[in-house]
Amino acid sequence: MRNVAYLFPESVRKGAYTYSEYMHLMETVVLENRTTGPKQSEALAHYTKLNLARMQRLNKTASIHESLREVVDQIDIPQTWYILTEAWCGDAAQNIPTIVAASLSNPLITVRFLLRDENPELMDAYLTNGGRSIPKLIAVDEDFNEIFTWGPRPAGAQELLREYKANPVKSYSEFSEDIQRWYIADKTQSLQNELQELLEAVAVDK
Known part of the structure; x- marks a missing residue:
C-alpha cells in the first residue's frame, strides 16, 4: 500500500x-x-436540485446485499473513506448514498466528503483518463496508507460515457437522461458488486 498522507494535510482533513x-x-x-x-449556472443549480431529491430517496431505499x-x-x-464530490454531479448523487449505507454496519469505517474544486491537489492525484471525474472514493487507514479507490x-x-464521447450524436442533456435510466435499471447492483470485489481483493492481499 502506498502512503498518501501528503495528500491529506490537516487543512484537508x-x-x-x-x-x-x-x-x-x-x-x-x-x-x-x-x-x-x-462555476455557477441555472443548469447546475437545476441538476443540484435533482441530485438532492435523488439522494434523499436513495437514503431511504438503499438496500445492501448480504454478501x-x-x-x-x-x-x-x-x-476512512474519503469521497471527492460536488453537489451538481449526477454520478455522485446516484452512488454516494449506497456507499454510505454499505459502510454503516461497521463502526471501524468513517466516511468523509471533500469538495473537488476546493482540493485540486488531491483530485489531480486521482484523475480518470486525465480528467477530474467524480465521485472518487479513496479509502485510507489511520496512517493514510491507501487501501483501495473506486470511481x-x-x-x-x-462504458456508456466512453461510447458517447466517441460518437456524440445527441446532446449532453439527452445523454444524461440515458445515464439516469441506466442507474434506475441497475438499482445500485453494479456499484455493490464492484465494492465487494475491491474489499475481497484487499482481504486477500493482507
Whole structure:
C-alpha cells in the first residue's frame, strides 16, 4: 500500500464533511438556487436540485446485499473513506448514498466528503483518463496508507460515457437522461458488486 498522507494535510482533513453535514450543504445550496464550486449556472443549480431529491430517496431505499455486508463486516482496521464530490454531479448523487449505507454496519469505517474544486491537489492525484471525474472514493487507514479507490462510476455507466464521447450524436442533456435510466435499471447492483470485489481483493492481499 502506498502512503498518501501528503495528500491529506490537516487543512484537508479539517475541511471534510460528515454525511449529515454534506446533505445539509446540499439542502442549503438548493434553497439558495445555486450549487457548490466556483462555476455557477441555472443548469447546475437545476441538476443540484435533482441530485438532492435523488439522494434523499436513495437514503431511504438503499438496500445492501448480504454478501457485501458480510465483506464490510470483516474489515478489522479503522479506516476512512474519503469521497471527492460536488453537489451538481449526477454520478455522485446516484452512488454516494449506497456507499454510505454499505459502510454503516461497521463502526471501524468513517466516511468523509471533500469538495473537488476546493482540493485540486488531491483530485489531480486521482484523475480518470486525465480528467477530474467524480465521485472518487479513496479509502485510507489511520496512517493514510491507501487501501483501495473506486470511481467515478460503475463500469457499465463508464462504458456508456466512453461510447458517447466517441460518437456524440445527441446532446449532453439527452445523454444524461440515458445515464439516469441506466442507474434506475441497475438499482445500485453494479456499484455493490464492484465494492465487494475491491474489499475481497484487499482481504486477500493482507
